[in-house]
Amino acid sequence: VQLVESGGGSVEAGGSLTLSCVASEYTYSSYCLGWLRQAPGKDREGVAAINTDGTTIYTDSARGRFTITRDNAKNTLYLQIHSAKLEDTAMYICAAGRRQVVAGTGTSYCSLKPYDFDYWGQGTQVTVS
Numbered sequence: 862v863q864l865v866e867s868g869g870g871s872v873e874a875g876g877s878l879t880l881s882c883v884a885s886e887y888t889y890s891s892y893c894l895g896w897l898r899q900a901p902g903k904d905r906e907g908v909a910a911i912n913t914d915g916t917t918i919y920t921d922s923a924r925g926r927f928t929i930t931r932d933n934a935k936n937t938l939y940l941q942i943h944s945a946k947l948e949d950t951a952m953y954i955c956a957a958g959r960r961q962v963v964a965g966t967g968t969s970y971c972s973l974k975p976y977d978f979d980y981w982g983q984g985t986q987v988t989v990s
Contacts, residue, residue, distance in 0.1 A: 862887075862980040864955045869985030872945050880985060882938040882955030893958045893971035895978060896929060896940045898951035898987075905954070907973025909940060912960060918971050922948075945989045955982040 868880040884894065895910030909919045909929035917929050928941040938955060958978035960969035 862957065864957060864980060864982035866953065866955045866982045866985040869953060869987050871988045871990060872942070874945055874947055874989055876945050876989075878942045878945065878987060880940040880942070880953055880955075880987070882940075882982060884936050884938060884955075884957065886936055892980075893960050893977075894931065894938045895956050895958060895971065895973065896927075896938075896953055897956055897973075897975055897978065898949075898953045899984075900948075900951040903951075905975045907975060907978075908953070910958070910971035910973055911938070912969065912971045916970065918973060920973055942987070945987075947989050949987060950989045951987060952984040953987050954984040956980060 863885045866882045872878045893910050896908045897905050898908050899905040908923045909927055911917045911929045926944045930939045956978035957980040961972055962969045
């Protein structure tokens with residue numbers, strides 16, 4: 862399993878930035894893919910995730926400002942950050958996690974809990990100033 866992020870850097874408050882994550886084909890097609898972040902001195906937190914069917918989930922702080930998408934042709938996951946805030950400064954990490962199956966329904970959903978992710982990239986730093 863390989864997850865390789867890119868696109869981090871510095872951005873002014875109020876600006877935009879797009880992160881990318883290339884995943885191995887099996888990972889891309891079988892897992893929830895998500896972005897988590899960790900700021901210095903803080904716990905790692907889930908920001909957004911997308912299921913294999915394209916269903917998305919966002920944490921409250923990301924909803925309305927962040928957009929998670931996937932390009933199936935490129936096995937690539939994206940996170941667009943808009944209206945960046947100082948508190949968005951963190952290491953952003955691409956991860957793959959188990960789909961949470963709803964028993965008896967044939968459906969699944971993604972979690973934003975870090976412990977529900979099994980595979981991790983190295984991370985890319987985002988600094989908002």
